[in-house]
Amino acid sequence: MMSVAAARALTGGQRVFVGIGLPSTAANLARRTHAEDLVLIYESGTLGSKPTRLPASIGDGILADTADAVISVPEVFNYWLQPGRIDVGFLGAAQLDKFGNINTTVIGADYADPKVRLPGAGGAPEIAANCHEVYVVVRQSKRSFVEQVDFITSFGHGRGKGEREKLGLPGAGPTLVITDLGVMRPDPETAELVLTQIHEGVTVEQVKDATGWDLKVAPELETTPPPTEAELTALRELKAAK
Amino acid sequence: MAEITSLRDAVAQLVHDGDTVALEGFTHLIPHAAGQEIIRQRRRDLTLVRMTPDIVYDQLIGAGCAKKLIFSWGGNPGVGSLHRFRDAVQNSWPVPLEIEEHSHAGMANRYVAGASGLPFAVLRGYRGTDLPKHTDTIKTITCPFTGEELAAVPAINPDVSIIHAQRADRAGNVQMWGLVGVQKEAVLAAKRSLVTVEEIVDELTPVPGQVILPTWAVTAVAEVPNGAHPSYAAGYSERDNEYYAYWDSIGRERDSFQRWVDEKVFGVEVAQ
Numbered sequence: 001m002m003s004v005a006a007a008r009a010l011t012g013g014q015r016v017f018v019g020i021g022l023p024s025t026a027a028n029l030a031r032r033t034h035a036e037d038l039v040l041i042y043e044s045g046t047l048g049s050k051p052t053r054l055p056a057s058i059g060d061g062i063l064a065d066t067a068d069a070v071i072s073v074p075e076v077f078n079y080w081l082q083p084g085r086i087d088v089g090f091l092g093a094a095q096l097d098k099f100g101n102i103n104t105t106v107i108g109a110d111y112a113d114p115k116v117r118l119p120g121a122g123g124a125p126e127i128a129a130n131c132h133e134v135y136v137v138v139r140q141s142k143r144s145f146v147e148q149v150d151f152i153t154s155f156g157h158g159r160g161k162g163e164r165e166k167l168g169l170p171g172a173g174p175t176l177v178i179t180d181l182g183v184m185r186p187d188p189e190t191a192e193l194v195l196t197q198i199h200e201g202v203t204v205e206q207v208k209d210a211t212g213w214d215l216k217v218a219p220e221l222e223t224t225p226p227p228t229e230a231e232l233t234a235l236r237e238l239k240a241a242k
Numbered sequence: 243m244a245e246i247t248s249l250r251d252a253v254a255q256l257v258h259d260g261d262t263v264a265l266e267g268f269t270h271l272i273p274h275a276a277g278q279e280i281i282r283q284r285r286r287d288l289t290l291v292r293m294t295p296d297i298v299y300d301q302l303i304g305a306g307c308a309k310k311l312i313f314s315w316g317g318n319p320g321v322g323s324l325h326r327f328r329d330a331v332q333n334s335w336p337v338p339l340e341i342e343e344h345s346h347a348g349m350a351n352r353y354v355a356g357a358s359g360l361p362f363a364v365l366r367g368y369r370g371t372d373l374p375k376h377t378d379t380i381k382t383i384t385c386p387f388t389g390e391e392l393a394a395v396p397a398i399n400p401d402v403s404i405i406h407a408q409r410a411d412r413a414g415n416v417q418m419w420g421l422v423g424v425q426k427e428a429v430l431a432a433k434r435s436l437v438t439v440e441e442i443v444d445e446l447t448p449v450p451g452q453v454i455l456p457t458w459a460v461t462a463v464a465e466v467p468n469g470a471h472p473s474y475a476a477g478y479s480e481r482d483n484e485y486y487a488y489w490d491s492i493g494r495e496r497d498s499f500q501r502w503v504d505e506k507v508f509g510v511e512v513a514q
Contacts, residue, residue, distance in 0.1 A: 056483045057319045059269020073424045077347040117331045119317035121345040125371045155370030167369045
């Protein structure tokens with residue numbers, strides 16, 4: 001459901017910076033269903049990849065073989081991401097807080113002596129800063145959805161509305177958070193994430209129980225429509241293709 | 243002019259204890275065989291540089307070759323954590339590992355500055371993140387034209403950079419193609435360089451999208467077929483995705499890792 005909901009968030013012709021895993025599944029599903037002219041950009045240096053199967057990594061050869069152009073990594077970040085040529089950045093998170101700040105660096109308050117050392121920043125800080133919008137795709141639990149992240153790897157909305165503007169960050173930041181339970185969006189007044197949509201079969205209580213802060217719920221809560229037959233078929237085909 | 247030599251001799255001559263060493267390759271063309279030769283020759287106190295330290299850096303760190311890591315993303319791509327890296331950071335095993343942490347954009351620009359002969363690079367990066375609090379190689383600089391505050395990062399100039407490529411000719415001109423990552427910049431930024439190649443040929447056949455490193459820009463070239471495994475070389479081999487999952491079971495525990503190093507690294511002779 002999470003990958004279907006994430007795929008639906010993408011619309012035709014958008015230029016999407018794609019990470020491996022769920023973002024890549026969602027972007028490829030969108031390209032196979034309702035958004036075939038979606039432009040997929042991978043940080044390994046491929047512009048406009050059209051893979052016929054799910055890539056196993058961001059550097060899977062199929063991404064280069066099916067791309068409009070293959071470029072160097074400095075070019076990806078300097079020429080394409082930094083000037084704002086990419087519409088949507090798709091990010092995952094180990095920890096996400098109520099203002100959409102993302103941590104993929106360390107769990108624990110002490111950077112030098114962390115409880116858990118995570119992979120680190122990769123391309124995410126600049127993706128979060130420079131893409132027009134950021135969609136976060138992440139499984140939801142009390143451990144991962146926290147009041148405040150231990151480390152800001154990628155800036156969301158800081159501690160509230162207006163902080164991005166103060167820092168001069170060009171993109172709108174996280175506008176959509178898609179989880180296995182539902183969808184959250186920042187409140188237009190405060191930038192705090194609010195539950196706006198739940199997936200079929202999920203209750204609001206369940207979502208609140210999996211959130212480490214007192215999650216606000218939109219007055220007009222929507223339910224994610226179930227996956228269509230076409231979406232399920234496309235997803236199965238993608239996953240089966242070798 | 244690049245010297246055509248063996249992997250063993252190249253590592254013996256070019257990589258010294260205490261050096262700053264970059265092995266680059268962005269998923270594609272990762273110089274695994276060269277990394278394992280560094281372990282085999284028991285180099286110590288290396289400062290390892292790499293945007294995406296993955297399996298081969300887990301091996302170098304677990305074998306105790308590194309005292310410091312400069313990087314932007316350390317993981318087993320598509321699988322999970324690097325357990326030897328985590329053990330070194332969290333438990334100082336087998337030796338303490340100092341880290342200097344950046345973003346990809348920051349690392350890419352540090353190589354570009356290094357290759358350009360400049361002392362630093364500027365980028366519109368890191369704003370709002372906690373990285374500058376912990377990494378003293380991230381500073382701010384004011385644009386003299388617009389007054390905008392930007393991030394400044396120092397050039398990386400490794401003592402030696404090592405990459406893997408598809409082909410070289412007998413004069414030592416190197417040809418690579420496919421995902422080229424930051425390899426050209428890493429070689430041009432370095433004081434010395436080693437390129438391992440799938441094969442050495444009489445004449446280089448042009449390939450679409452190729453990058454050429456002329457022989458006079460490279461210190462040494464060694465023929466190491468399949469030297470990128472489990473990574474791949476477009477046109478020669480496929481990525482061994484199963485190996486990345488297999489590594490998780492080897493790297494997870496100190497014992498299984500130690501057995502692996504003894505058998506697969508120290509237990510293997512490479513051509514002289």
